[in-house]
Amino acid sequence: MSPTREFRRGENVVVIHESGRPDGPDYVLVHGLGMAHDYWSELAAVLEPTGTVHALDLPGFGDAPEPPAPLGMPAAGELLAELLVAERIDRAVLIGHSTGAQVVAETAARHPELVDRLVLIAPTVNPRERTLAKQTMRFVQDLALVHPKALGYGLALYAKAGPRWYAANLLPMLEHRIELVLPEITAPTLVIRGEHDRVVPRDWAEEVARLVPGGRYAEVPGRGHETMIRAGRRVGELIVRHAGGLPAGRPVSLLDPPPAAPTLGLPKALGTMARDYAYAGLRQLAWLGARHEPRAWRRGEPDKPQIVLLPGVYEHWSFMRPLGDALNAAGHRVVVVHGMRANRRPIAETAARVAKALARSAPPAAGRVIVAHSKGGLIGKHVLIDDEGELLGIRGVVAICTPFAGARRARLFGDPSIRALLPSDETIVMLEDAASVNARIVSVFGTFDPHVPDGSALEGAMNVQVPVAGHFRLLGAPETAAAVLAGIARLTPVR
Incomplete structure (x- = not known):
């Protein structure tokens, strides 16, 4: 040469x-x-x-x-x-x-x-x-x-x-x-x-x-x-x-303990919350023209798992569209569960509905991964527990801003669907005790979450902190998409 x-x-x-x-x-x-x-x-x-x-x-x-x-x-x-x-x-x-x-x-x-x-x-x-x-x-x-x-x-x-x-x-x-x-x-x-x-x-x-x-x-x-x-x-x-x-x-590893969340003064916390709610308000408008998920989501690489999106309470599937688009762009097929409406039903009932919807089709060879936000992560964990024989092909759950130990601020709301997230709720206690599936969960959270003040870290799971503040804004952040993809890769190693 x-x-x-x-x-x-x-x-x-x-x-x-x-x-x-x-x-x-x-x-x-x-x-x-x-x-x-x-x-x-x-x-x-x-x-x-x-x-x-x-x-x-x-x-x-x-x-x-x-x-x-x-x-x-x-x-x-x-x-x-x-x-x-x-x-x-x-x-x-x-x-x-x-x-x-x-x-x-x-x-x-x-x-x-x-x-x-x-x-x-x-x-x-x-x-x-x-x-x-x-x-x-x-x-x-x-x-x-x-x-x-x-x-x-x-x-x-x-x-x-x-x-x-x-x-x-x-x-x-x-x-x-x-x-x-x-x-x-x-x-x-x-x-x-x-x-x-x-x-x-x-x-x-x-x-x-x-x-x-x-x-x-x-x-x-x-x-x-x-x-x-x-x-x-x-x-x-x-x-x-x-x-x-x-x-x-x-x-350096995603498995490293995440850094401690910074202490925010009241003005900065209020500013972060205002931006977070502004983002949520804009995303709530997305449902107006979103009867069906994008056709592109049906296509993906066969050796990559199918992604099941589960939104949080008061959220339509379109609330998670930016993240769904990013996962689809990375080669994953993305599906949603229709009929959840505003996701206000009890966690156990919704988990049964999700399992029934997924059972209508055989799981792909590469399996499925649930990617969920907030309450959706609790529903996803419930599905993992119920699917003992792995008949649904679920390899794991990537949960974003999920109150695995409950959310004590839920007591400030009169809506039963939100009060069901209290740490003392029977379902929350059951899910917290069911630690055997935690190894199949990746918990992603930001530096400050006004809705989950006690944090989303889950013992025995892979815990990932991204440098974004808020409860809703994480869904549109590229750092979150990258952390979710890394979590999916960990849950579905190449065989």
């Missing part, structure tokens, strides 16, 4: 710059937006003595000619997979920086057989700041910390790519939802972040590591978004350890 060569697929050309030695890991370096293979030089020098380095110029960047149109992240991930196959790069160590992390994540999720290890350096895009204005602001903030040499180098590469082509590639970057891809990754993954990275805040980088099964997290002191340019030796040493199967960084 020549040190520099081209890989072509249709109108897209990737230029491969190869160095190093043949008797070691194959390191594949994928640059970020506007960059090229050159900026890996310090890192490549650390990797070259241990294996073969393949530093890429993606279409339109560096030495690669510009195609007619930019690639979306899934298409770029497929292009990288085709390159690995064509170049006979077996079980690669994929390393992506910034936008490049989005590309390698797609490849690893779609083609696990091609990837041995994965490294995500400063992975974008933080879903809480997925707008051009926010990303531009963060980039400018990060520039203030960049070394003049690194800044000049970066500006030269941006100029080479050209502002028009750079701008054309911004939209695919912002549209991509890496948080929905991460739970699908099976390769051991190391996330690396610079301590002062303004583009990738620490909580988001740690969340990336948490969403990948078995993910690990490392932070490089004193560096920003360009960490591997000015700290190539430190980053390279981490990657070499990771590639060799040695521990690098610290383990």
Whole structure:
């Protein structure tokens, strides 16, 4: 193989710059937006003595000619997979920086057989700041910390790519939802972040590591978004350890105990509640034109479980549509149980109705997972208990903001359907005592829930806290969708 060569697929050309030695890991370096293979030089020098380095110029960047149109992240991930196959790069160590992390994540999720290890350096895009204005602001903030040499180098590469082509590639970057891809990754993954990275805040980088099964997290002191340019030796040493199967960084898992919820002052709590109820009010209007679930929900990948949505009290199935759309986009078929109306019937009676509805059709080969909100999680647990022979094919329940120990504030309401959620209620006590099914439950909750002040953590279950406050707003948050997908993956491991 020549040190520099081209890989072509249709109108897209990737230029491969190869160095190093043949008797070691194959390191594949994928640059970020506007960059090229050159900026890996310090890192490549650390990797070259241990294996073969393949530093890429993606279409339109560096030495690669510009195609007619930019690639979306899934298409770029497929292009990288085709390159690995064509170049006979077996079980690669994929390393992506910034936008490049989005590309390698797609490849690893779609083609696990091609990837041995994965490294995500400063992975974008933080879903809480997925707008051009926010990303531009963060980039400018990060520039203030960049070394003049690194800044000049970066500006030269941006100029080479050209502002028009750079701008054309911004939209695919912002549209991509890496948080929905991460739970699908099976390769051991190391996330690396610079301590002062303004583009990738620490909580988001740690969340990336948490969403990948078995993910690990490392932070490089004193560096920003360009960490591997000015700290190539430190980053390279981490990657070499990771590639060799040695521990690098610290383990981060969804099974870690969630951080304690912050104490909110009254003004902040009231503001959070106002936003939460505003979201709920808008979602309640969705039922006006929602007699039937979307046709797209009937289609999905056969090796993924069918999702059964169960809303909370006073909620129509359409209340959970944003989450249903996200799960369907990730390849799951999604079904709803009609006839629940406002979900005000007793928990046991509703659980029997759900079981009867599901029994009308044989469970799919990949099984079913109940994804529920609030009271729906209690109904889901009741179905798990009743389905002793697993005749319904239910692999588990992912419950969001569910009062497993009851909700003491239910005493403030006169409606019997809400007072039935009191901790002293007979059904609540029975469900709490039935701990044998807790291992088949994933409980997802936010940092502050005005309706479930005692929390939704369930002993023996997988408990996941997402960085979103409220009882209703979690249903529309991308962080929740990512946590739900990770929970589904845990409940339905590949057989």
